[in-house]
Amino acid sequence: MPEVGDLVTAQLVVAPYDETTSAALSVTAPDGTVSTPVATSTDGGQTWTAPLTYTAAGIWLLRWTVTGTGASVETETVGVAPAPATMADVRSYATTTQLANFLRAAPPLDAVQLLERATRLLDSDFLKAAVYDEDDEGMPTDPVVAAAFAEAVCSQVEFWGEVGVETDVSGPLQGVAIGSVNLQFGAGDTRSSPDYYAPGISRALSSVPADKLRWVAFADGFGW
Template identity: 85%
Template sequence: MPDVGDLVTAQLVVSPYDETTSVTLAVTAPDGTESTPVTTTADDGQTWTAPLTYTAAGIWLLRWTVTGTGASVETETVAVAPAAATMADVRSYATTTQLAVFLHAAPPLDAVKLLERATSLLDSDLLKAAVHDVDDDGMPTDEVVAAAFAEAVCAQVEFWGEVGEETDISGPLEGVTIGSVSLQFGAGDNRSSPDYYAPKMIRAIQNIPADKLRWIAFTGGC
């Protein structure tokens, strides 16, 4: 799968072919923009190539039109991946280095994405009633809080590596209290379902001293 920015040589092999064979290429980018790269052949009409740069992530449509001998229309779809995200591109309470230290192993190749999602999960579910000192980017300024948040998201990534990443965060965690936040997800028949939160993540937040992380009066659940 090509990535954004890749310069490739698109290719079409025509059969049958002769000196009357001619090929054009129409390219439609994910945003609908169309272009017609120059096509050339080096073997008298059998193999046709065209230079193409993928400038955006998404689905690209390549439409080859053959006239003369071998006349046909050939379409090809190409999935282009976005450029790999770096820590500077995402909001995360931990770096990939911190994750590697936590795991005592090399982090997964999609560690940046997982840390971003774990941070979002922590913010939206466990810290929604929390108050703490932050900088202009909303990141904790207290070293104890920052370390605990880093441990929490690393623990969640470790947990996903063991049980798989769940995208529907809806239960069945029951009876956990963090400050004034009471999480009581799931009940009854849901008790046999898997948890969606790493126990180490919850403990990391619970262990933050009360003078470092304050809580507004709130009781909620999903």
Template identity: 70%
Template sequence: MPDVGDVVTASLTVAPYDSSTAATLAVTAPDGTVTTPVTGTADGGQTWTAPLTYTAAGVWRLSWTVTGTGASVANELVSVAPAPSVLEEGRVYATTTDLANYLRAAPPTGAARLLLRASELLDSDFLKAAVYDVDDAGMPTDALVVAAFRTAVCAQVEFWGETGEETDISGPTQGVTIGSVNLQYGTGTDRPGPDYYAPKVARALRSLPGDVFRMQVSGGC
């Protein structure tokens, strides 16, 4: 699958063909814009090529029209992915370098997106009731908290690499305790154990001293 910015050579093979064969290409971008790149042949009309740059993510349509011998119309849909990114917009608690050092191995190519998702998970499921010093961007300022958050999101990405990335919690979670707060999900006495959060996430947060990080509950901390 090509990415945004890729420069490719579109190609069409015609059969039968002879000196009367000619081929043109109309390219429809995802926004409906149509362009007609210059086509050419180096083998007398059997193979036709045209240079093409994918400038946007989405589905592109390549429409070849052949006239003369071998007259025909051929359409091809090409799905183009966004350009890979080493950084993602949003509050992210670890870089791909941090992840590589944590894993002691090369990170996956989608590591930037996974680190963003893991950071969002940490914010939404663990830090809503947390108290710690932050800067104007909402990032932690204490070195111990920075290191714990970095470990937590790297651990979550590692966990997804072992168990598969899920879009939702596949089962209730039970028994996550951070300070005076005990997080439990689901009901009944036969709740399954954690199967979505990396165990090391809660462990990293529990390791923080109370003077730099604490969970706030109703009526006190």
């Protein structure tokens, strides 16, 4: 599958064909804009090519219109993927280098997306009631806290590699054991096992001294 930024050569083979055959290409981008790359033939009208750059992710429509001998209209839809994300594109508590060192193996090819997802999970399900020093972007400034958060998200990515990325939280997180704090999952009949989270998350967070990472209670009772 092509990606954003790819320069490709669109091609059409016409049969039958002769010196009267001519082909034109119309390209509709995902946003609806239409362009007409210049199509040429070097073999007397049988094979037509046109340069095309995919500038956006989504579905592209290529429409060839042939006149003369072999007259026809040929359409093709092409799905274009976004350019691969880099660490500069996402918010993550760990880098792919840290993940590789944690796994002691090459990280998965979708490591950037997994680290971003694990970071969102840590933020939403574990750190809502956490207090720690952070910069303007909400990233921890204390190296001990930063290392613990990195270990936590790497643990979750490793966990997904074992149980599948589809595994996710099925109920609200009431808590998990972090040091002396005992947190619960779900409520009443909805209570679920903490198997949706990597055990390494709580171990990593509980390793941080209380003066660097502490927990507060919310007014509605959700907190630690």
